[in-house]
Amino acid sequence: MWRGISLKGTACLLQVGASKFLHIRHFPSQCLRFLSQGVLSRPPELSSILRPQSPDFYLSHRVIRNYKKDTQSTLDIPLNPITVTEIKQYLRSKDIPFHDGYSCLHIASIFINPSTRKNNFSLFIDKTTGRFLCKDTLVEGSWEDLQDCLEVMQKDEQEFLRPNVLLGYSESIEEQEERGRELKEVQAIWSSSVPFTDLPEDEAQLVKAMFQMTKISNATIKKFGVRLFKPTKSLVLPWFGGPDSSLKGIKLLSAQMTDTDKVIYNEATVPKCSSYYNLFGLALVSCSDSEVVVTGCELDTLAVTQATGVPSVALPRGVSCLPPVLLPYLEQFKRVTLWLGGDIRSWEASKIFSRKLGLRRCSLVRPGEFHPCPLEALSRGCNLSHIMKASIPAAHKSIVSFKQLREDVYGELVNTDQVAGVKWTRFPELNRILKGHRKGELTVFTGPTGSGKTTFISELALDLCMQGINTLWGSFEINNVRLAKIMLTQFAMQRLEENLERYDFWADKFEELPLYFMTFHGQQNIKTVLDTMQHAVYMYDINHVVIDNLQFMMGHENLSVDKFAVQDLIIGAFRKFATNSSCHITLIIHPRKEEDDRELQTASIFGSAKASQEADNVLILQEKKVVTCPGRRSLQVTKNRFDGDVGIFPLDFIKTSLTFSTPMKGKHKLKKLTGKSETGEDDQGKVAPSKKDEGKKEKAMKKATVKTPPSENETNKK
Numbered sequence: 205m206w207r208g209i210s211l212k213g214t215a216c217l218l219q220v221g222a223s224k225f226l227h228i229r230h231f232p233s234q235c236l237r238f239l240s241q242g243v244l245s246r247p248p249e250l251s252s253i254l255r256p257q258s259p260d261f262y263l264s265h266r267v268i269r270n271y272k273k274d275t276q277s278t279l280d281i282p283l284n285p286i287t288v289t290e291i292k293q294y295l296r297s298k299d300i301p302f303h304d305g306y307s308c309l310h311i312a313s314i315f316i317n318p319s320t321r322k323n324n325f326s327l328f329i330d331k332t333t334g335r336f337l338c339k340d341t342l343v344e345g346s347w348e349d350l351q352d353c354l355e356v357m358q359k360d361e362q363e364f365l366r367p368n369v370l371l372g373y374s375e376s377i378e379e380q381e382e383r384g385r386e387l388k389e390v391q392a393i394w395s396s397s398v399p400f401t402d403l404p405e406d407e408a409q410l411v412k413a414m415f416q417m418t419k420i421s422n423a424t425i426k427k428f429g430v431r432l433f434k435p436t437k438s439l440v441l442p443w444f445g446g447p448d449s450s451l452k453g454i455k456l457l458s459a460q461m462t463d464t465d466k467v468i469y470n471e472a473t474v475p476k477c478s479s480y481y482n483l484f485g486l487a488l489v490s491c492s493d494s495e496v497v498v499t500g501c502e503l504d505t506l507a508v509t510q511a512t513g514v515p516s517v518a519l520p521r522g523v524s525c526l527p528p529v530l531l532p533y534l535e536q537f538k539r540v541t542l543w544l545g546g547d548i549r550s551w552e553a554s555k556i557f558s559r560k561l562g563l564r565r566c567s568l569v570r571p572g573e574f575h576p577c578p579l580e581a582l583s584r585g586c587n588l589s590h591i592m593k594a595s596i597p598a599a600h601k602s603i604v605s606f607k608q609l610r611e612d613v614y615g616e617l618v619n620t621d622q623v624a625g626v627k628w629t630r631f632p633e634l635n636r637i638l639k640g641h642r643k644g645e646l647t648v649f650t651g652p653t654g655s656g657k658t659t660f661i662s663e664l665a666l667d668l669c670m671q672g673i674n675t676l677w678g679s680f681e682i683n684n685v686r687l688a689k690i691m692l693t694q695f696a697m698q699r700l701e702e703n704l705e706r707y708d709f710w711a712d713k714f715e716e717l718p719l720y721f722m723t724f725h726g727q728q729n730i731k732t733v734l735d736t737m738q739h740a741v742y743m744y745d746i747n748h749v750v751i752d753n754l755q756f757m758m759g760h761e762n763l764s765v766d767k768f769a770v771q772d773l774i775i776g777a778f779r780k781f782a783t784n785s786s787c788h789i790t791l792i793i794h795p796r797k798e799e800d801d802r803e804l805q806t807a808s809i810f811g812s813a814k815a816s817q818e819a820d821n822v823l824i825l826q827e828k829k830v831v832t833c834p835g836r837r838s839l840q841v842t843k844n845r846f847d848g849d850v851g852i853f854p855l856d857f858i859k860t861s862l863t864f865s866t867p868m869k870g871k872h873k874l875k876k877l878t879g880k881s882e883t884g885e886d887d888q889g890k891v892a893p894s895k896k897d898e899g900k901k902e903k904a905m906k907k908a909t910v911k912t913p914p915s916e917n918e919t920n921k922k
């Protein structure tokens with residue numbers, strides 16, 4: 205006989221041992237019937253849930269969910285976005301005392317026997333998402349999971365629950381095997397690497413020179429446990445974590461000198477970077493420390509600690525993201541200085557991260573000539589404590605004077621190139637007109653039906669994503685599998701149907717991209733979409749959201765009211781989101797009307813002038829319908845708020861790789877002269893590239909694609 209407790213919705217908790225529970229999220233309704241009678245004798249339906257493992261399997265393996273949830277790349281719709289007020293109300297209703305922290309609420313862990321609790325309040329509830337983490341047992345889960353646990357405790361009048369109560373998602377055999385392999389790899393690399401202090405002095409100096417860290421002392425390197433892996437001449441940066449401070453992973457950092465004497469750092473992590481959640485340096489922080497400096501890389505952390513004595517931690521993926529799962533570890537600090545690097549990207553990231561950390565305790569080191577990244581500051585002989593003292597409080601005032609703005613203005617003037625945004629590697633012509641892709645802007649994109657809007661934007665966004673721009677796709681028209689297939693083809697620059705043996709190679713690389721998909725399909729409510737975007741920005745530091753397309757948010761029922769008024773409202777909502785979240789939104793819109801022989805213009809999209817004002821950039825995929833060049837597409841920029849430049853350039857479509865390229869001038873001319881049959885157009889009137897051009901581009905792109913995103917595996921520091 206199994207006793208069960210019915211929880212919210214279709215979830216339930218089965219008691220299958222004296223203190224063993226099995227948490228099942230989607231319990232078949234037939235079984236719930238048994239539960240409502242209070243007792244469940246193992247019904248046949250249950251075997252289908254538990255297959256292929258026996259319940260004992262689930263119970264004997266504590267589910268290690270701690271470091272794997274972010275491997276998901278599809279975003280579920282947050283069904284009930286929770287607010288901090290609701291969380292507090294709930295806790296009060298259960299008489300649970302809490303401490304109101306910076307990013308989390310802290311409560312006593314419910315997974316530790318009260319008589320043996322060392323720390324009070326070691327369970328952290330994220331104020332934005334409701335997710336929780338118990339730092340003592342590393343049990344974590346959603347807000348719903350926590351509520352379930354609390355309900356069970358109350359119903360059963362228990363003082364605490366065993367940590368293995370949340371057994372909902374067991375790892376598959378493959379996942380376990382992979383984790384086992386990773387752990388072995390970590391151990392193997394760690395044990396075959398040499399502690400820095402065991403190296404002969406001349407070799408140690410050579411390595412330090414290679415990494416431009418000659419000013420970092422051996423004592424500092426030893427303190428952080430850094431080793432050298434001789435076969436690849438990489439620094440081994442350990443990840444110690446958990447209540448027993450055991451070795452959980454490693455980062456291998458290698459350095460390469462470029463022709464221009466810059467050092468390029470390449471990094472690889474085990475476990476792979478999507479599950480690598482190490483705040484490097486955390487193991488050295490004591491629980492009484494109240495101040496910390498957060499840096500964008502491990503060597504910066506060494507520099508800060510050595511030069512100032514202030515505890516410092518490095519973010520696992522540099523400036524690209526601050527995963528919320530790390531926030532509980534930063535709750536103890538009353539003052540957090542964000543010194544993420546010496547460029548504009550680090551500055552922008554520090555402003556965004558300070559919102560997650562709680563503005564009032566954060567101060568930001570503004571990059572500039574005299575404020576390079578910490579390692580460089582140390583090697584230049586700067587006073588790092590002075591730089592930190594000059595950091596700016598993150599909490600901004602609503603009214604500022606020019607005195608407060610002058611440094612920002614100066615920063616923009618000396619870094620014009622960085623301010624112009626991230627450049628596309630595949631679309632130089634777009635760089636020429638738009639100058640780059642910038643945070644906080646709204647790009648509206650249109651083109652005739654079936655002209656290739658999705659295909660084009662997919663490549664445009666992929667290009668940025670490959671450069672470390674965290675991207676979220678909302679594809680309402682075509683499903684995520686089809687979209688991912690298009691992107692993967694564009695990424696690999698080849699038809700994978702014909703090269704299936706290459707699939708895993710490309711898929712492995714593609715998986716490393718910071719790319720997420722909303723799980724919506726068909727008509728959606730704009731509020732739900734915005735909530736999901738908000739959630740994604742918080743969880744994954746999304747910098748670019750692509751919405752394909754606006755028509756899927758218009759709703760059928762509104763067709764009788766002014767359609768364009770609804771459209772304007774939606775555009776306004778996206779505009780506001782882009783500004784408030786410092787996130788770029790690319791919004792695909794079907795044109796208002798299509799007149800066969802006329803090219804589209806800004807007015808073809810918008811209902812009113814107000815809406816066109818909201819967009820920072822307006823891009824139109826023009827389709828030439830004239831006889832000489834049927835099927836030829838051009839990209840026209842009709843609005844560019846950044847510097848006003850507008851223009852148009854032709855695009856050739858390469859069918860095998862689903863990519864677009866700017867035709868070479870000579871070839872372009874030839875096409876106009878020779879007409880359809882010799883232009884290389886295919887039987888559908890679509891332009892195919894010459895073999896030579898395709899080969900060339902493919903070669904160039906492969907070079908670019910084999911490279912993993914710079915923010916993930918490569919940090920160009922100087």
Ligand SMILES: Nc1ncnc2c1ncn2[C@@H]1O[C@H](COP(=O)(O)OP(=O)(O)OP(=O)(O)O)[C@@H](O)[C@H]1O
Binds near residue numbers: 651659660837889
């Ligand atoms: N420049 C092009 N020339 C020829 N075919 C193209 C071109 N661009 C895309 N295609 C192909 O046309 C088809 C439709 O492309 P896509 O879905 O990107 O168009 P769309 O404009 O987004 O369509 P819709 O208006 O339905 O949203 C796809 O099979 C794609 O491979």
